[in-house]
Amino acid sequence: MPKAFVFGDDIDTDVIAPGGYLHLSIDQVKMHSMEAIFPDFPKMVEKGDILVAGKNFGSGSSREQAPVVLMELGISLVVAKGFARLFFRNAVNVGLSIGTIIGSTDIAQGDLVSYDVAGGEIRNVSKGTVTRFSPPQGALNDILNEGGIVPYTLKKLGRSK
Amino acid sequence: MGKTSIEKLFSRLAGHGVKAGDFIWAAPDLVYVHDVLGPMMLSSYKKLGNPKINYTGKVIFVYDHIFPPKDSASANNIRNMLGFASGNNIESIPMGEGIEHTLLIERGAIEPGMFVVGSDSHTVTAGANGAFGAGLGSTDLACLLASGTTWFMVPETMVINMTGNLPRFSTGKDVILNIISKIGVDGANYMSMEFHPSSDTRLQLDDRLAIANMTVEAGAKTCILPPDRRTDAYDSIIWDEDAVYRSSLDLNMSEIRPSVAVPYSPGNVKDVRDVAGTKVDQVYLGNCSNGTFSDLQQAAEVFRKNPVHEGVTAIIVPATRKIYARALDAGLIKTFIDAGCTVSPPTCGACAGLHMGVLARDEVCISNTNRNFRGRMGDPGSMVYLANSYVAAAAAVEGKIVDPTEVF
Numbered sequence: 001m002p003k004a005f006v007f008g009d010d011i012d013t014d015v016i017a018p019g020g021y022l023h024l025s026i027d028q029v030k031m032h033s034m035e036a037i038f039p040d041f042p043k044m045v046e047k048g049d050i051l052v053a054g055k056n057f058g059s060g061s062s063r064e065q066a067p068v069v070l071m072e073l074g075i076s077l078v079v080a081k082g083f084a085r086l087f088f089r090n091a092v093n094v095g096l097s098i099g100t101i102i103g104s105t106d107i108a109q110g111d112l113v114s115y116d117v118a119g120g121e122i123r124n125v126s127k128g129t130v131t132r133f134s135p136p137q138g139a140l141n142d143i144l145n146e147g148g149i150v151p152y153t154l155k156k157l158g159r160s161k
Numbered sequence: 162m163g164k165t166s167i168e169k170l171f172s173r174l175a176g177h178g179v180k181a182g183d184f185i186w187a188a189p190d191l192v193y194v195h196d197v198l199g200p201m202m203l204s205s206y207k208k209l210g211n212p213k214i215n216y217t218g219k220v221i222f223v224y225d226h227i228f229p230p231k232d233s234a235s236a237n238n239i240r241n242m243l244g245f246a247s248g249n250n251i252e253s254i255p256m257g258e259g260i261e262h263t264l265l266i267e268r269g270a271i272e273p274g275m276f277v278v279g280s281d282s283h284t285v286t287a288g289a290n291g292a293f294g295a296g297l298g299s300t301d302l303a304c305l306l307a308s309g310t311t312w313f314m315v316p317e318t319m320v321i322n323m324t325g326n327l328p329r330f331s332t333g334k335d336v337i338l339n340i341i342s343k344i345g346v347d348g349a350n351y352m353s354m355e356f357h358p359s360s361d362t363r364l365q366l367d368d369r370l371a372i373a374n375m376t377v378e379a380g381a382k383t384c385i386l387p388p389d390r391r392t393d394a395y396d397s398i399i400w401d402e403d404a405v406y407r408s409s410l411d412l413n414m415s416e417i418r419p420s421v422a423v424p425y426s427p428g429n430v431k432d433v434r435d436v437a438g439t440k441v442d443q444v445y446l447g448n449c450s451n452g453t454f455s456d457l458q459q460a461a462e463v464f465r466k467n468p469v470h471e472g473v474t475a476i477i478v479p480a481t482r483k484i485y486a487r488a489l490d491a492g493l494i495k496t497f498i499d500a501g502c503t504v505s506p507p508t509c510g511a512c513a514g515l516h517m518g519v520l521a522r523d524e525v526c527i528s529n530t531n532r533n534f535r536g537r538m539g540d541p542g543s544m545v546y547l548a549n550s551y552v553a554a555a556a557a558v559e560g561k562i563v564d565p566t567e568v569f
Contacts, residue, residue: 010346010347010426012532012534012535014513014514014532014534014535014536014537015534015535015536018514018536018541019513019514019515019537020514020515020519020539022197022198022515023196023197023200023226023227023232023234023235023238023515024234035536035541036535036536036541037535037541055347056346056347056350056380059346059347059380060282060532060534061281061282061513062198062279062280062281062282062284062296062297062298063198063298064198064201064298064299064300064301065201082347082350084347084350084380085350085351085380085382086282086296086297086298089297089298089301090298090300090301093298093300093301093304094298094300138184139184139312148300149300149301149304150205150208150209150300150303150304152304153209153304153307153308154209154210156308157209157212157307157308159209159210159212
């Protein structure tokens with residue numbers, strides 16, 4: 001069953017994808033994700049896990065590597081009390097499911113979860129509670145529904161496969 | 162109902178009147194891309210099937226982040242971008258000319274009234290010259306080049322009313338640090354920051370570069386300050402008197418003190434006197450916010466009288482080749498070398514932990530750069546303090562943070 005990784009406020013892009021490795025391949029960058037605050041993170045993530053954070057998640061750089069390394073490590077959903085603009089936009093563009101927490105959450109580090117992205121709901125199986133979140137709206141949702149801005153643009157250009 | 166500057170700008174791009182909250186597809190006037198986030202744009206372009214470029218505005222590639230290349234991976238990144246540029250009629254700025262945000266204003270590529278997008282979050286620096294700039298991710302840029310347009314939400318605006326003038330030893334750096342400290346690191350999230358200096362408030366371009374550059378550290382999407390030279394394009398986006406703002410902030414410049422942002426947030430701002438005595442191992446001067454000629458002059462004022470303290474590494478990075486040459490002519494470079502500083506060619510360098518002065522575990526650096534996140538300049542156990550060039554240079558000669566008045 002998927003588990004949750006919980007982080008605090010203002011987690012910046014240098015922590016998510018450190019600058020010193022950005023000129024290397026994603027496979028190399030992802031092994032350093034969160035190393036400044038949670039060195040075992042890349043080894044502990046399994047496909048389908050989720051990330052829960054506080055306000056202003058992904059502040060700082062425009063680096064798309066930030067949402068991409070989380071996806072590549074296996075994170076399937078990121079929810080936070082708030083996001084920095086560039087991280088939010090990049091996550092939608094690369095097709096990473098993302099949502100803003102409505103109200104509060106009791107999800108703690110390592111809690112087992114199940115979730116419904118379209119329904120905006122995370123079930124905390126460890127505690128028997130529910131956390132709600134709002135997925136991207138409007139045109140952003142259209143982009144996410146196509147699987148990201150690459151398939152969306154291919155369709156727009158009349159080149160979809 | 163009147164419009165803010167960004168509403169006027171986006172109305173021009175959309176071809177019809179828009180207001181905050183509206184969603185538009187539009188083509189910016191300029192797109193520029195650098196050597197660290199460019200390679201990812203090329204791989205996204207490949208996923209799109211390497212189509213002909215449909216974007217009809219100007220595209221510029223700048224090689225500044227890891228230049229000169231530090232290893233074969235960074236050298237190959239530049240080589241791949243040069244190949245893409247020449248095959249697609251894209252202008253490549255000659256390598257070594259300087260750091261993109263400062264350089265493109267210096268070269269006249271970013272003019273008042275323009276809307277520019279870049280692969281870098283500090284594209285907001287364009288605001289220093291009366292233009293709007295916004296960062297975009299690599300795949301976003303690839304799709305913009307392929308399809309000709311990209312999407313924007315017209316942002317709400319925060320207005321900053323500025324009165325008075327800065328005291329000696331306070332600079333544009335202190336202005337923006339004080340703003341971030343007041344509104345918080347997400348205080349302007351998704352917003353445009355529109356600066357309204359009073360008629361007697363003097364803000365030279367180099368101060369405006371420092372202010373505009375770090376608006377993104379408060380979460381801003383974009384920003385604008387009045388330029389030195391007005392153009393028709395700029396006049397067409399001047400805010401209306403009855404524009405509707407989300408919020409406002411009044412700033413009396415004469416009360417702004419030299420300030421320091423302490424680890425690990427640009428919002429942890431203290432008066433320099435409250436952190437005096439903090440020992441430093443490295444002093445790093447120069448990046449897209451504060452690698453200007455004024456910054457070099459301010460540092461030279463300090464180093465002319467005092468050498469670098471024993472055990473401290475002081476690195477000076479002029480932001481562009483032209484600034485470097487001007488500093489050479491003015492004797493500033495000789496002052497730095499005589500004082501024991503290391504002078505680097507223009508590069509984004511250690512500001513982003515890339516090369517040329519990356520920090521070791523437990524090392525403490527004071528810098529006039531823009532981010533002091535955990536691990537930003539190197540080892541996750543290092544620490545970065547952000548300050549203006551007087552404060553950073555004064556720390557270099559004392560080996561610890563001091564009020565700059567103490568070294569004069």
